[in-house]
Amino acid sequence: MSTPASPLTEVSPAERLMSVQGEIAGHCARYGRNPADVNLLAVSKTKPIEAIDAVAAAGQRHFGENYLQEAVAKVEARPGLTWHFIGAIQSNKSRLIARHFDWVHTVASRKVADRLSAARSKDQPALNVCVQVNISNDPAKAGVAADDAAMLLAHIADLPHLQLRGLMALPAQSDSLDDQRVPFAALRTLGGAARARGLMQRVELSMGMSGDLEAAIAEGATWVRIGTAIFGARAPRTT
Ligand SMILES: *Cc1c(COP(=O)(O)O)cnc(C)c1O
Numbered sequence: 001m002s003t004p005a006s007p008l009t010e011v012s013p014a015e016r017l018m019s020v021q022g023e024i025a026g027h028c029a030r031y032g033r034n035p036a037d038v039n040l041l042a043v044s045k046t047k048p049i050e051a052i053d054a055v056a057a058a059g060q061r062h063f064g065e066n067y068l069q070e071a072v073a074k075v076e077a078r079p080g081l082t083w084h085f086i087g088a089i090q091s092n093k094s095r096l097i098a099r100h101f102d103w104v105h106t107v108a109s110r111k112v113a114d115r116l117s118a119a120r121s122k123d124q125p126a127l128n129v130c131v132q133v134n135i136s137n138d139p140a141k142a143g144v145a146a147d148d149a150a151m152l153l154a155h156i157a158d159l160p161h162l163q164l165r166g167l168m169a170l171p172a173q174s175d176s177l178d179d180q181r182v183p184f185a186a187l188r189t190l191g192g193a194a195r196a197r198g199l200m201q202r203v204e205l206s207m208g209m210s211g212d213l214e215a216a217i218a219e220g221a222t223w224v225r226i227g228t229a230i231f232g233a234r235a236p237r238t239t
Contacts, residue, residue: 013051014058016230017042020213024224027217038217041084041206043227046070046234049077055230056081064105064225068093075100086168086206086225088142095119098161103128105168105206105223108144113156120161129156130168130206130223133190135183138172149190153199166204166222167191173211180215184208188220 020040028035043064044052052063052074065071066087075083084103094115097104107113107129120127131152134143144152149167156164167190171183184207191203208216210229217224228234 013054013231016232017055017058017060020226020229023213023229024217027214031218033217033220037222039223041086041223041225042230043086043209043225044074044231045087045227047231049074051231052078052081064227068096072096072100091115098127099124101127103130103165105130105225106132106142107156108132108134108142108152110152110155113152113159113162117159117161122161124161126161126163128163128165130166130204131156131164132168132170133187135169135186135190136171141170141172143169146186146190150194150197150199153194154197157199164200166200166202166206167194168206168223170209171207171212177215177218180212181219184212184216184219184221191220 024038024040025035028038039062041062041064042055042060045066062082062084064084064086065074082102084105085097085101086105089097089106089112091112094112098116098119099121104116104127116127131149132143133146133149134141135146153164156162167187169183169187174180187205187207191205194200195203204222205220206223206225208221208224210226213224
């Protein structure tokens, strides 16, 4: 990934997608996971629709976006893809999110959950949601505290237009595989507790990005959210 690309040897997003799929398969083999249980979410934030089209043409269906304004334009342009919202949610934007997305991975309060459920169109299937957990209890990170997750999950399970699907975490970055595994293992344990309480039959674990993919698969990720390794580095946001 750090090899500088010359214009002649530049790797296309479709080729990068294939290499990420290969990496996922390799980690699954190493850790005894069934590759069919690890879904790839291609994180296309800041990337143009042409790049999304190239990856979609290579077979990718699920795309993740963080920034609502650019995301809505992309969702409207490509309604046939499956769109996941993975950014911070301002509660006054819940309606746009509820109407445009198939999944939301970053629900962390009752208020946002209530608003998403109320705003989901009755003509649409229930909105799939994961609860974002601040699994390492980092005051600088978003997400519900691990101790409060069960209450929020129970609340969401009763909302009419949301389908509770699982848990999501975005832990602090680390270069060590062992350190990376710690918060992911904690999220898996939390998911097991939620399943034992009957809150979900199957608990999706949305965890792992380009830099901690192996650790996430080792600890049971069912959705890995990969941006850079597919689309290349992102320019800093200016808006
Ligand atoms: C940007 C982002 C990703 C993808 O990160 P990469 O390091 O580019 O793979 C995954 N999850 C969330 C929540 C993100 O904001």
